Amino acid sequence: MTKTYTIGEAVGALMRDGMPVRFTAYDGSSAGPxxxxxxxxLLNQRGLSYIMTAPGxxxxxxxxxxxxxxxxxxxPGDPYPLLTRLMNHTKFRRPAPAELLTIVRSLGISNLKPPSPPPQEHLPRWRRTVEGVRHSLQRDAEVIHHHYDVSNTFYEYVLGPSMTYTCALYPxxxxTLEEAQxxxxxxxxxxxxxxxGQRLLDLGCGWGGMVRHAAREYGAKAIGVTLSREQASWAQQAIKEEGLDHLAEVRFMDYRQVEESGFDAISSIGLTEHIGVKNYPAYFGWIRDHLKPQGRMLNHCITRPHNKSTDTGAFIDRYVFPDGELIGSGTIVTAVxxxxxxxxxxxxxxxxYAKTLAAWCQNLVDNWDACVAEVGEGTARVWGLYMAGSRLGFERNEIQLHHVLATKTEAGGTSGYPLRHSF
Structure with missing residues (x-):
């Protein structure tokens, strides 16, 4: 007689080392200690169909x-303990074709019809062509809107008073998170x-944290640009409230539309991930052309520990950073x-960055009810899952964060850089 599987038995059969947590399903079956x-x-059949039609x-x-x-x-605001347990102890076993067919038949072939994805999910890459060519002005604006225009109030809860959505530096x-930012x-x-009096251009400026810091603490004349209308509006209000209007400005625009040139310094904090590796030559060439001779550039971005792949994974691509690409710092240095x-x-x-993400998750936990009221539980769950998973990635050296500092050195070799680093 051919064996039939309950949902719990199927889960147990596919886990090489067994389930490190307790799993129960709506059919009454279970797996794990x-x-x-x-x-x-697992509460219902739709959930089973999601898992069967998109394994992983x-x-x-x-x-x-x-x-x-x-x-x-x-x-749910910080599922880090669950993800740690799963990553430490769970490995999938590849069943033989006959066994896999038996499992599918037992669970129901009808469950191989994919349900509609959650509303928080972005289109797969092959369908985004309707939004324009990848990394065109139109398509970049759309994917930035997808991630960053969630709700300024939601970001205030998660990011804290600094409203800074990039890696902090813990002295x-x-x-505290604020001290680190x-x-x-x-x-x-x-x-x-x-x-x-120096002129700074901050590319992908977010809510204007760098622009305001440069103006307030260093007296620099700072311009920030962002593709998020919500960010630009919040930043301009913050600039006005701090009395920095005479020095600082944030514009809702693509960096490629900036007409000014001859900047003393250009900072790019968390934008390169959205540029596309193939566009690095054009991007860093644009920065070079907009710096004055001996001007400086600082590129801050998430990287891979290798230079082999740019893939961010299906979950990150659909729910967090559509069209995002990561590569090793060696590729960035070469392009620069x-x-x-x-x-x-x-x-x-x-x-x-691991410490930064832990702090953001704690903020989400502390403000969970308010965050759910602001954006809905589904979106709040996305953020908890994404930030906790990213924390693990940084802790385990699966992803990194690099600063690359460069100068627009003149033809004769004069860079304006001191004999030793001054920072």
């Missing part, structure tokens, strides 16, 4: 975001050696140098 402190509960992180994420898969024993292990901006300013800029300093601060 009964006394586990973390439980996964995408299917599980769809079921979880839609509320068809529940987690008990950890807070001490017990520094201020330290990050100050490190960038010191690497650029900003002086009163090939654009004619001289690299002066190169630094990896990945461990700081």
């Amino acid at each position: 009964p006394d586990a402190d973390i439980h996964l509960d 992180d995408l299917g599980l994420a769809r079921a979880y975001v839609q509320g068809d898969l529940d987690i008990n024993g950890v807070h 001490t292990a017990d520094a 201020a330290a990050k901006y100050d490190l960038v300013a010191r690497k650029l050696e900003l002086q009163p 140098e090939d654009a004619g800029l001289e690299v002066q300093h190169h630094e990896n601060i990945r461990v700081h």
Whole structure:
């Protein structure tokens, strides 16, 4: 007689080392240790269809975001303990074709019809052509809107008063998130050696944190550009409230539309991930052309620990950073140098991003009810899952964060850079 599988038996059969948490399904079956402190509960058939039609992180994420898969024993704002347990102990076993067919038949072939994805999910890459060519002005504006125009109020809850959505720099292990974000901006300013009256252009400026810091602390004349209308509106209001109108400005526009040139310094904090690796030569060439001779550039971006792949994974691409690409810092350094800029300093601060993400998750936990009221539980679940998973990635050196500092060195070799770093 051919064996038939319950949902729990199927899950158990596909896990090489068994389930490290308790799994229960709507058919009454289960897998994993009964006394586990973390439980996964599959609530309905739609959740099963999500998992069967998109094996791996995408299917599980769809079921979880839609509320068809529940987690008990950890807070949805910070599922880090669950993800750690799964990554430490769970490996999928590839069943023989006959066994796989038996499992599918047992669970129901009708479940191979994909349900509609959650509303938070972006189109797959092959369908985004309706929004324009990849990394065109139109398509970049759309994908930035998808991620950053969630709600300024939601970001205030998660990011804290600094409204800074990039890696902080912790001067001490017990520094607060706000202290670490201020330290990050100050490190960038010191690497650029900003002086009163100098002109700074901040590309992908977010809510204007770098622009305001440069103007307030260094007296620089700073312009920031962002493709998020919500960010630009918030930043301009913050600039006005701080009395920095005479020095600072944030514009809702693509950096490629900036007409001014001859900047003393250009900072790019968290934008390169959205540019596309094939566009690095044009991007760093644009920066070179908009710097004055001996001007400085600081590029801050998430990287891979290798230079082999740009893939961000299905979940990140559909729910977090559509069209995002990551590559090793070696590729970035090469592109910067090939654009004619001289690299002066190169630094990896990945461990700081793990701490930053832990702090953001704690903010989400602390403000969970308000965040759900603002954006809905599905979106709040996306953020908890994404930030906790990213924290693991930085901790385990699967992703990194690099600073690359360069100068527009003149033809005769004069860079304006001191004999030793001044920061």
